Amino acid sequence: MGNRCAVIGVGQTRYRSRRTDVSIAGLVREAALRALEDAGLTFKDIDAVVIGKAPDLFEGVMMPESYLADALGAAGKPMMRVHTAGSVGGSTALVGASLIQGGVHERVLVVAFEKQSESNATWALSTHLPFSASLVVGAGGYFAPHIREYMRASGAPAHIGTLVAVKDRRNALRNPYAHLRIPGIDRAMVESTPMLWEPIRYLETCPSSDGACAMVLSSESAVTGTPAWVHGTAMRSEPIFRAGRDTVSPQAGKDCAADVYRQAGVSDPRRDIDVAEVYVPFSWYEPMWLENLGFAAQGEGWKLTESGATALDGDIPWNASGGVLSSNPIGASGLIRFAEAALQVRGTAGEHQVDGARTALGHAYGGGSQFFAMWIVGRDKP
Amino acid sequence: MPSDPLVARHVLEFPGGYTRTTGPVIGRFLSELRARRIVGVRTKEGKVLVPPLEYDPMTGEPVTGEFVEVGPAGTVTTWAFVPEPRPGHPLDRPFAWALIRLDGADTALVHAVDASDPTKVRAGMRVWPVWNDRPTGHITDIACFVPEVTEIVADVRTEYRLQAGGALRVFLRGVERGVLLGGRCDTCAKVYVPYRLTCPECGSAIPETLELPDTGTITTFAVNNLPDPRAPEVPFVSAYILLDGSDIPMIALIGDVPAHEVRQGMRVKAVWVPEHERTASMANIRWFAPTGEPDVEQP
Numbered sequence: 001m002g003n004r005c006a007v008i009g010v011g012q013t014r015y016r017s018r019r020t021d022v023s024i025a026g027l028v029r030e031a032a033l034r035a036l037e038d039a040g041l042t043f044k045d046i047d048a049v050v051i052g053k054a055p056d057l058f059e060g061v062m063m064p065e066s067y068l069a070d071a072l073g074a075a076g077k078p079m080m081r082v083h084t085a086g087s088v089g090g091s092t093a094l095v096g097a098s099l100i101q102g103g104v105h106e107r108v109l110v111v112a113f114e115k116q117s118e119s120n121a122t123w124a125l126s127t128h129l130p131f132s133a134s135l136v137v138g139a140g141g142y143f144a145p146h147i148r149e150y151m152r153a154s155g156a157p158a159h160i161g162t163l164v165a166v167k168d169r170r171n172a173l174r175n176p177y178a179h180l181r182i183p184g185i186d187r188a189m190v191e192s193t194p195m196l197w198e199p200i201r202y203l204e205t206c207p208s209s210d211g212a213c214a215m216v217l218s219s220e221s222a223v224t225g226t227p228a229w230v231h232g233t234a235m236r237s238e239p240i241f242r243a244g245r246d247t248v249s250p251q252a253g254k255d256c257a258a259d260v261y262r263q264a265g266v267s268d269p270r271r272d273i274d275v276a277e278v279y280v281p282f283s284w285y286e287p288m289w290l291e292n293l294g295f296a297a298q299g300e301g302w303k304l305t306e307s308g309a310t311a312l313d314g315d316i317p318w319n320a321s322g323g324v325l326s327s328n329p330i331g332a333s334g335l336i337r338f339a340e341a342a343l344q345v346r347g348t349a350g351e352h353q354v355d356g357a358r359t360a361l362g363h364a365y366g367g368g369s370q371f372f373a374m375w376i377v378g379r380d381k382p
Numbered sequence: 383m384p385s386d387p388l389v390a391r392h393v394l395e396f397p398g399g400y401t402r403t404t405g406p407v408i409g410r411f412l413s414e415l416r417a418r419r420i421v422g423v424r425t426k427e428g429k430v431l432v433p434p435l436e437y438d439p440m441t442g443e444p445v446t447g448e449f450v451e452v453g454p455a456g457t458v459t460t461w462a463f464v465p466e467p468r469p470g471h472p473l474d475r476p477f478a479w480a481l482i483r484l485d486g487a488d489t490a491l492v493h494a495v496d497a498s499d500p501t502k503v504r505a506g507m508r509v510w511p512v513w514n515d516r517p518t519g520h521i522t523d524i525a526c527f528v529p530e531v532t533e534i535v536a537d538v539r540t541e542y543r544l545q546a547g548g549a550l551r552v553f554l555r556g557v558e559r560g561v562l563l564g565g566r567c568d569t570c571a572k573v574y575v576p577y578r579l580t581c582p583e584c585g586s587a588i589p590e591t592l593e594l595p596d597t598g599t600i601t602t603f604a605v606n607n608l609p610d611p612r613a614p615e616v617p618f619v620s621a622y623i624l625l626d627g628s629d630i631p632m633i634a635l636i637g638d639v640p641a642h643e644v645r646q647g648m649r650v651k652a653v654w655v656p657e658h659e660r661t662a663s664m665a666n667i668r669w670f671a672p673t674g675e676p677d678v679e680q681p
Contacts, residue, residue: 020532060538128612130544131554133664135613135620135635137606144604145622152602152646152680198605198617198641239582243572243629 002101004382006227007342009039009216015179015327018117019210024059025071028113031212031332032072035109039216040224043073046216047105052082052092052112053331054366057124059115072111084237086279088112089213089334090364090373094233096217097375101230106222113212114329121208121330137197140205140282142368144197147284150248151199156287156302158199162190164283165204165325167311172322174312174351179209179327204283204325211329213336220381228342231359232263232376240368247369253292256372260361261294264376269361270295270309273376275317275344275354276361277337281324286310290318293363312352320344320352334364338375345379407436410449416519420511422487424448432487433521453484455510455530456491463500473526478503482527494526502529546662552591553577554662560654563591564628572629596652598625598632598670599678605641617641623650623670637669647677 011034013019019027028051036042049072051065061067065081072079084091089112096110122138135141150156169185172178182189185203193202218227236259238245238252245251257269266272278293280286290301295316304310310318319325321340324333341362343349349357358379365372404412407423411434414421423434423445430450437444461480467473472494480503481490496512497503509527517523546554553576556563564575565588572583577591603621606613619641622631636644637653650670660666 060536122608122610126610126612131546131550131663133635133667135618135633137604137613137620138608140608141604141606141620144606145602145620148604148646149602194607195605196608198607200604241574241630242582243570243574244583245630 002098003103004220005097005100005230006218006220006223007215007230007339007346007377008218008223008225008227009035009037009041009214010339010343010348011035011038011214012177012336012339013211013213014177015209015211015329017179017208017210019115020117024061024064024113024115024118025068027115027210028068028111028212028214029071031113031214032109032111035214035216038225039218041107041216043109046073046077046107046109048078048099048108049074050080050082050092050096050099050108050110052088052110052335054083054085054088054114055124057119057127058121058330059118072109078105084235084366084371084373086281086330086366087334087364087371087373088366089332089336090279090338090362090375091235091334091371093215093217093335093338093362094235094373094375096215097230097233100217100219101233103219106219108217109214110217110335111212111214112332112335114331114333115210116208116329117210140197140200143282143285144200146247146369147282147288148199150284150288153248154287154299154302157306159187159191160287160302160305161199161201161204161283162187163305164280164286164310165190165201168280168283168319168323168325169203171312171320171352172326175321175326176350177211177327178322179207179211180322180325200282200284206281206324206328207326209327209329211327211332213329213332213339215335215339215342226346226348228345228360228377228379229381230375231265231378231382232260232374234259234263234372234374236372238370240370248288249292249298250369250372252370253289253365253372254294256374257293260374260376264359264378264382266359266376269293270316273316273359273361274357275320275341276363277321277323277340277344278318278361278363279324279334279337279365280319281328281333283325286318289363293361312354317354320349320354322352334366334373337364338362338377341375342377345377347379405436407434407445410434412519412521414449414451415521415523416517418513418517418523419451420453420484420524421449422452422484422489424450429488430486431489432484432491450486452486453511455508456482456484456487456527458495458503458505458507458509459483459490460505461495461503463497463503472522477526480509480527482509493521493524496526496528549577549579556591556593557664557666558660558662560657560660560666562594562596562625562652564594564625565589565591573627574630575625575628575632592627594628595626596654596667597673598623598628598650600636600644600646600648600650601631601680602646603636603644605644619644621650621670634667635669636671638671645677647680649673649675649678
């Protein structure tokens with residue numbers, strides 16, 4: 001795993017449908033400056049900058065990292081961009097961490113963002129290519145069949161997705177940065193919303209958000225403030241078209257989890273991890289990832305959700321921040337998971353702090369469930 | 383009424399128009415306007431009056447004679463909407479009369495805000511002047527005020543020339559004659575469709591094509607209810623279809639069956655467009671329709 005690496009600063013913007021008050025550069029600076037302030041540092045103290053975001057077609061700015069370099073204090077420093085679709089926020093943190101673990105730099109600023117309001121993600125994800133049939137379905141239309149297959153194969157009752165939609169939005173009410181704030185949300189409200197891509201209802205879907213998230217990562221000798229220590233990092237990918245591919249519980253996700261657990265000494269994730277921030281953009285992905293990540297046996301994830309184990313007061317809270325279901329600046333969504341995991345073990349998560357959290361999982365996935373990025377952070381040094 | 387001989391039109395208009403001496407303060411204000419600047423005057427109490435007066439209207443004292451450039455932007459303090467403009471109005475379309483406190487001024491100026499409907503105006507909104515092309519030293523040198531620029535539209539457009547080559551060309555040539563071409567991996571024996579040159583599992587070459595039937599089984603599907611101008615009419619069913627003899631499902635539209643009757647395991651067959659309409663495109667397959675055979679049990 002290399003040298004020790006710590007998160008010493010976290011910065012987030014308020015997530016909204018439209019941040020009309022800031023430019024893209026202003027948006028990323030808002031997060032970066034808050035992360036630096038949290039670490040008690042300035043741009044001068046940073047050795048390198050790693051930027052992540054989802055497809056350029058979302059904002060129509062090609063190679064935005066070049067344009068954003070000086071806005072993020074990267075003039076005269078190494079700067080690079082990461083892109084692994086929806087998992088990019090997580091991958092960005094891991095690329096930054098690898099620069100510390102490899103001994104290349106002492107302090108790295110990692111930043112990820114999306115300004116979805118500049119266009120429309122469904123449009124950008126459904127470019128109708130010549131020679132093909134026109135099925136404009138966006139991300140929801142892509143994932144709905146796999147959720148249907150999960151429901152069939154596991155025999156999960158239809159209300160499980162509703163429970164996650166309610167739980168994550170209630171958690172969001174405790175998070176000042178969260179986009180969706182729906183006081184009084186309950187099962188009846190979720191179930192009264194229309195099926196957008198059956199079996200996915202409107203309120204079982206993530207919002208489209210503008211926002212950015214940033215972290216300052218540090219080597220052991222350069223730590224300032226309160227560190228969250230990195231105990232394991234892993235990325236995996238797999239081809240989207242492959243005969244026999246399990247699209248409900250992809251092998252790449254299982255392998256990625258096994259790798260990160262091995263590094264962190266986790267043998268039973270439900271017992272050894274105190275809190276998890278997992279990329280759940282559609283409510284049914286909570287029980288699906290509970291199984292893929294080994295928190296429950298195959299076909300049993302929905303029972304964990306139904307029992308309340310993943311609620312804020314359960315034994316393994318998932319998405320105490322409100323998760324992707326409550327805030328979704330796509331490129332940043334993975335980094336937010338990683339950052340929220342760090343906040344929990346630093347004890348600085350505010351009203352959504354899980355008492356006594358010492359070990360946390362940050363998770364992101366992207367593409368057609370083909371790209372996975374995970375880390376485990378802890379209060380104690382590895 | 384006009385036909386009533388005891389009703390007449392009577393116009394009073396001094397030939398050439400009244401002259402109006404401006405005095406030193408208003409004269410300076412209008413001269414500055416002609417030069418596309420807006421000035422106010424400072425009172426003895428230090429307040430900046432815009433438009434300027436020769437006296438402080440609160441105390442009656444003379445003003446100091448110090449002119450201060452203000453604006454050009456300002457903030458709307460209150461407004462009234464004019465849905466039907468009259469001939470003497472500054473704009474010939476609906477607009478708002480507004481009191482605008484220009485930056486650096488202590489009083490508000492009355493002017494027109496170009497806004498198409500009342501929802502576009504609010505107290506506190508930031509506005510900027512639009513200048514007339516030919517200023518003459520008149521308050522109408524400012525044509526109107528408009529909202530601050532907060533957003534632009536970027537004309538981003540890329541155009542490609544896509545040429546179907548390699549495996550795709552082979553596959554589309556098959557589709558053109560109503561045949562679905564796949565290929566079997568030499569090493570792992572999996573059958574891929576559409577035809578591709580290499581196996582994504584083991585990387586081996588797939589040298590030969592294999593004709594597949596246009597029948598298969600729905601493995602799973604979504605019912606799409608979100609309308610999009612480029613998509614089929616909602617609700618439409620997008621399904622993964624495992625063609626008979628293949629090892630990987632294809633995504634396609636399901637038709638000739640109500641959306642709520644589609645099932646996992648349902649047997650389907652391609653519905654091709656008539657031969658004379660066919661091109662080298664997947665649009666050749668209108669959709670897949672149920673065959674009526676018994677469902678295939680899913681593992």
